[in-house]
Amino acid sequence: MNDAIEVKGLTISYGTTLAVDQLTFGVGFGEVVGVLGPNGAGKTSTLETIEGYRRPTQGSVRVLGLDPAAKQAQLSREMGVMLQEGGIPARMTVKAALSLYSRFYDHPRSISELTERLNLSSVLSTPYRRLSGGEKQRLSLALALIGAPRVLLLDEPTAGVDPEGKAAIRELITDLRAASVAILMTGHELEEIDRIVDQVLIIDRGTERAHGSPSELRQAYGGEGVEFTTLSDVDCGALGSRLGTSVHSVRANRYRVEGEPTTEFLGHLLQILGELGIKAQDVATVSPSLEEIYLSLIGSSEPGQPAGIGVEGASTQGPPITPEDQSDPTSKEDAHG
Numbered sequence: 001m002n003d004a005i006e007v008k009g010l011t012i013s014y015g016t017t018l019a020v021d022q023l024t025f026g027v028g029f030g031e032v033v034g035v036l037g038p039n040g041a042g043k044t045s046t047l048e049t050i051e052g053y054r055r056p057t058q059g060s061v062r063v064l065g066l067d068p069a070a071k072q073a074q075l076s077r078e079m080g081v082m083l084q085e086g087g088i089p090a091r092m093t094v095k096a097a098l099s100l101y102s103r104f105y106d107h108p109r110s111i112s113e114l115t116e117r118l119n120l121s122s123v124l125s126t127p128y129r130r131l132s133g134g135e136k137q138r139l140s141l142a143l144a145l146i147g148a149p150r151v152l153l154l155d156e157p158t159a160g161v162d163p164e165g166k167a168a169i170r171e172l173i174t175d176l177r178a179a180s181v182a183i184l185m186t187g188h189e190l191e192e193i194d195r196i197v198d199q200v201l202i203i204d205r206g207t208e209r210a211h212g213s214p215s216e217l218r219q220a221y222g223g224e225g226v227e228f229t230t231l232s233d234v235d236c237g238a239l240g241s242r243l244g245t246s247v248h249s250v251r252a253n254r255y256r257v258e259g260e261p262t263t264e265f266l267g268h269l270l271q272i273l274g275e276l277g278i279k280a281q282d283v284a285t286v287s288p289s290l291e292e293i294y295l296s297l298i299g300s301s302e303p304g305q306p307a308g309i310g311v312e313g314a315s316t317q318g319p320p321i322t323p324e325d326q327s328d329p330t331s332k333e334d335a336h337g
């Protein structure tokens with residue numbers, strides 16, 4: 001079967017502003033895909049098009065094989081959408097909101113099971129406006145899940161949630177993936193996203209900058225390697241040419257050899273070091289985090305430019321990741337149902 005979500009050559013313009021430029025990606029059943037990018041990158045525009053709120057200027061979007069703009073009502077029964085703010089009336093209690101949303105569906109999930117899983121059982125009678133930020137997030141996720149959707153769109157699901165809540169959400173997403181739900185999410189908490197997603201799509205100014213599994217990105221954008229310390233200086237050029245890769249100094253007497261740190265790679269390195277009479281200590285493999293890859297890509301000036309990555313350089317490049325601007329959620333409040 002085709003992907004649950006298929007985006008092909010998606011282009012979205014607002015007048016002369018090109019918000020999304022030729023994006024192509026898919027989300028399979030039982031797959032979690034994270035769309036990452038700085039403010040204004042085009043994430044919301046992409047999500048809203050998948051939700052059916054906006055038509056592509058060019059290209060196509062299909063959800064469960066259907067055009068979401070034309071079949072929004074039909075798809076809303078199969079697609080759960082978690083927005084940053086749920087658009088829930090301030091005085092409505094958690095239980096009332098869940099009961100109301102569950103009536104939209106023929107086979108809703110059990111409210112008690114969902115609230116138990118998302119640590120909401122103790123606030124069932126609490127009005128929405130009295131909930132903490134993390135509780136609002138977890139309620140919003142519960143509302144997205146109440147209809148047992150096959151496709152789930154999550155806009156920053158773990159933002160503002162405490163570590164316990166994050167663990168509960170992560171566990172739930174793992175179970176949903178095992179139950180073949182297709183999940184598309186955005187977010188800025190890259191460590192969390194690294195732990196959850198199968199595929200990452202990094203966009204900037206509407207353009208794809210990287211696409212692949214976190215481990216593919218680690219390989220594609222370099223940054224993996226082995227570091228070691230020596231008692232004396234090492235000729236990086238000479239060692240690099242023996243190894244067929246680049247070697248550079250990380251700090252005094254600490255060196256970094258680029259390459260995927262496999263057992264063979266490590267064995268070869270130790271053999272060459274021995275042949276050169278270099279005594280290596282504190283040998284350690286290094287791997288960039290998703291955050292370092294992201295900052296390396298987004299930090300480079302022009303879209304489409306190849307971006308190198310080194311652990312030290314990557315962590316100092318690029319703008320800080322800031323929370324997304326909150327778009328007006330009230331215009332999309334019926335997205336849950």
Ligand SMILES: Nc1ncnc2c1ncn2[C@@H]1O[C@H](COP(=O)(O)OP(=O)(O)OP(=O)(O)O)[C@@H](O)[C@H]1O
Pocket residue numbers: 014017018019037038039040041042043044045046324325326327
């Ligand atoms: N309705 C609109 N009219 C004109 N320009 C728009 C409109 N909506 C979005 N844009 C512009 O399109 C670009 C992409 O915006 P979008 O909201 O999709 O980005 P985003 O990645 O979701 O950003 P953020 O992280 O800040 O929410 C931005 O330059 C934005 O100013």
